Amino acid sequence: MSTNFFTLVENQISQVEVLMKAQVNGHHPHLQVVLEHLVSSGGKRVRPAVALLTGGMLNADDDRLLKLAGSIEMLHTATLVHDDLIDGSLLRRGIPTLNAQWSPAATVLAGDYIFARAAAMAAQTDSIEVMQLFAETLATIVNGEIIQMFTSRGIASREDYFQRIYAKTASMFVLATESAALLSGVDEAVVVAVRQYGYEIGMAFQIVDDILDFTGSQSTVGKPVASDLRQGLVTLPAIYYQESHPDDEDMAAVLRGEYNHDTRMTRLVAAIRESGAIKKALDEAREFVERGLQTLENIPDSIERQALFEIGSYIVDRDV
Amino acid sequence: MSTNFFTLVENQISQVEVLMKAQVNGHHPHLQVVLEHLVSSGGKRVRPAVALLTGGMLNADDDRLLKLAGSIEMLHTATLVHDDLIDGSLLRRGIPTLNAQWSPAATVLAGDYIFARAAAMAAQTDSIEVMQLFAETLATIVNGEIIQMFTSRGIASREDYFQRIYAKTASMFVLATESAALLSGVDEAVVVAVRQYGYEIGMAFQIVDDILDFTGSQSTVGKPVASDLRQGLVTLPAIYYQESHPDDEDMAAVLRGEYNHDTRMTRLVAAIRESGAIKKALDEAREFVERGLQTLENIPDSIERQALFEIGSYIVDRDV
Numbered sequence: 063m064s065t066n067f068f069t070l071v072e073n074q075i076s077q078v079e080v081l082m083k084a085q086v087n088g089h090h091p092h093l094q095v096v097l098e099h100l101v102s103s104g105g106k107r108v109r110p111a112v113a114l115l116t117g118g119m120l121n122a123d124d125d126r127l128l129k130l131a132g133s134i135e136m137l138h139t140a141t142l143v144h145d146d147l148i149d150g151s152l153l154r155r156g157i158p159t160l161n162a163q164w165s166p167a168a169t170v171l172a173g174d175y176i177f178a179r180a181a182a183m184a185a186q187t188d189s190i191e192v193m194q195l196f197a198e199t200l201a202t203i204v205n206g207e208i209i210q211m212f213t214s215r216g217i218a219s220r221e222d223y224f225q226r227i228y229a230k231t232a233s234m235f236v237l238a239t240e241s242a243a244l245l246s247g248v249d250e251a252v253v254v255a256v257r258q259y260g261y262e263i264g265m266a267f268q269i270v271d272d273i274l275d276f277t278g279s280q281s282t283v284g285k286p287v288a289s290d291l292r293q294g295l296v297t298l299p300a301i302y303y304q305e306s307h308p309d310d311e312d313m314a315a316v317l318r319g320e321y322n323h324d325t326r327m328t329r330l331v332a333a334i335r336e337s338g339a340i341k342k343a344l345d346e347a348r349e350f351v352e353r354g355l356q357t358l359e360n361i362p363d364s365i366e367r368q369a370l371f372e373i374g375s376y377i378v379d380r381d382v
Numbered sequence: 383m384s385t386n387f388f389t390l391v392e393n394q395i396s397q398v399e400v401l402m403k404a405q406v407n408g409h410h411p412h413l414q415v416v417l418e419h420l421v422s423s424g425g426k427r428v429r430p431a432v433a434l435l436t437g438g439m440l441n442a443d444d445d446r447l448l449k450l451a452g453s454i455e456m457l458h459t460a461t462l463v464h465d466d467l468i469d470g471s472l473l474r475r476g477i478p479t480l481n482a483q484w485s486p487a488a489t490v491l492a493g494d495y496i497f498a499r500a501a502a503m504a505a506q507t508d509s510i511e512v513m514q515l516f517a518e519t520l521a522t523i524v525n526g527e528i529i530q531m532f533t534s535r536g537i538a539s540r541e542d543y544f545q546r547i548y549a550k551t552a553s554m555f556v557l558a559t560e561s562a563a564l565l566s567g568v569d570e571a572v573v574v575a576v577r578q579y580g581y582e583i584g585m586a587f588q589i590v591d592d593i594l595d596f597t598g599s600q601s602t603v604g605k606p607v608a609s610d611l612r613q614g615l616v617t618l619p620a621i622y623y624q625e626s627h628p629d630d631e632d633m634a635a636v637l638r639g640e641y642n643h644d645t646r647m648t649r650l651v652a653a654i655r656e657s658g659a660i661k662k663a664l665d666e667a668r669e670f671v672e673r674g675l676q677t678l679e680n681i682p683d684s685i686e687r688q689a690l691f692e693i694g695s696y697i698v699d700r701d702v
Binding site for chain 1: 409410412413464467468486487488490491492493494495497498499501502504505506508509510513514516517518520521523524525527528529531532533
């Protein structure tokens with residue numbers, strides 16, 4: 063994780079983490095422990111990095127930008143707390159999840175608390191537009207999870223898939239870039255451009271995550287290979303495989319809802335891994351990144367802009 | 383519910399309900415059904431009524447005031463959805479709860495969604511101060527539930543009790559009155575006064591709810607008599623009883639954590655009901671209301687101010 067763009071915002075990311083941990087001041091000690099745990103076991107901080115770099119590129123106020131970056135990472139963290147509870151996941155990034163240690167009731171409340179603190183940090187940006195975007199993004203994310211729960215299983219459709227990953231991931235990248243621009247007081251055209259950048263690299267980010275779900279080993283990804291497909295969720299590699307192998311019996315069975323058959327699933331996952339579907343999905347991710355970088359064309363060059371370009375390469379090249 | 387003050391805001395409350403139901407536009411049809419159900423089975427709308435009357439008294443902008451009232455009722459609704467899930471309650475106001483019909487996972491998400499829409503409505507007030515207060519109030523409420531879950535059981539302490547009901551109920555009345563004042567652009571002194579009004583009547587409201595938990599029959603309250611005490615939560619009537627009967631063996635057992643003993647609990651509840659503790663708690667509630675009404679002393683009279691006075695009587699006299 064010594065990639066250039068991370069180095070550029072390393073110091074700010076540390077400040078964001080301090081801000082996040084300080085959110086519990088005066089509240090129940092258990093919440094302090096929870097937040098310390100979640101912040102310390104945090105991931106790559108790609109979302110706050112994108113917000114910080116976009117704001118840096120557009121000369122946003124430093125203090126408000128830190129609050130924004132914190133609110134986005136807190137929002138991300140809150141959704142993970144409830145997701146892990148809902149999925150019954152006991153590990154994330156190799157570290158026990160909150161629901162592995164707390165009762166479901168306490169985990170629901172802890173997630174709610176982190177949502178509340180995320181909203182409070184968003185309000186601290188002092189921008190009503192950021193606040194509105196924050197609230198709409200939260201609704202989009204949750205609506206996406208509801209769709210996934212009630213509607214998406216066993217559906218091999220690019221349209222469904224792209225809507226799903228927009229709600230799940232790209233919407234938060236859009237929140238990061240658009241909000242950073244709103245804090246910078248730039249022209250509407252620039253807001254639209256960086257918003258589009260956020261959308262494109264956010265989509266690419268999730269596609270690559272979904273590829274890694276197939277190509278990674280259980281030990282690197284921290285969950286069983288093809289964990290989505292094993293729950294009936296069809297991601298881009300499986301969709302491409304299905305399109306090029308319309309008569310595959312194993313795939314047909316999964317689409318009928320029979321995804322608990324171990325031998326069949328193992329055979330199907332191996333077939334997808336060995337097919338051209340992985341490369342095709344990766345090409346699609348590269349195209350998203352390419353379009354994302356193009357949106358920054360008319361923005362004056364800076365080290366932050368360079369870093370936003372580098373993030374594109376990082377997204378498609380990490381561990382694939 | 384034909385009390386005067388409700389009549390005064392009846393029309394606005396209907397508009398608030400329309401606004402609340404419209405929040406799901408474009409999202410998953412299940413969410414539309416959920417919101418219709420929750421809004422239609424809503425309670426007495428005391429919180430939005432208080433916000434609307436305070437704003438009316440202080441000449442807040444009508445449109446922003448409706449958004450505020452809606453955001454507060456949505457926030458209240460969202461907390462109830464997660465509370466009922468956590469408590470495993472299957473009925474509320476005689477109507478099946480969401481968790482009686484949906485899986486725990488779907489109920490968590492539905493609550494999250496309603497939080498998101500509450501935040502979006504709060505942002506629509508176009509006031510960053512309201513938004514900040516909204517987010518802080520949500521954190522206060524959830525922190526209070528965490529304290530209740532981890533710390534409060536078996537504690538007969540007025541201090542713990544008052545902190546608990548502030549977090550659970552009075553904080554939302556404060557949100558209603560203070561936010562309405564913030565939208566009205568009035569002097570700080572007026573903001574402080576109506577904030578205090580919200581605090582006092584909110585505290586009274588919860589004390590009376592806790593009295594009704596003892597005095598109501600299961601059919602009117604919709605849950606077993608003394609449901610809090612049966613879960614080890616000691617409310618004001620029980621605290622007063624304990625203070626005047628320090629040697630009561632049944633009470634001592636409950637405070638030790640033995641609140642699953644049916645015969646003992648039935649005997650204790652009967653003793654509390656027949657003691658002077660109920661009247662003493664009601665007197666305490668009346669004192670809160672009295673202090674609340676005094677805070678409005680220096681505000682010019684109006685029909686809304688009169689209605690805020692009436693709410694005080696309504697709170698202590700309903701069904702007691």
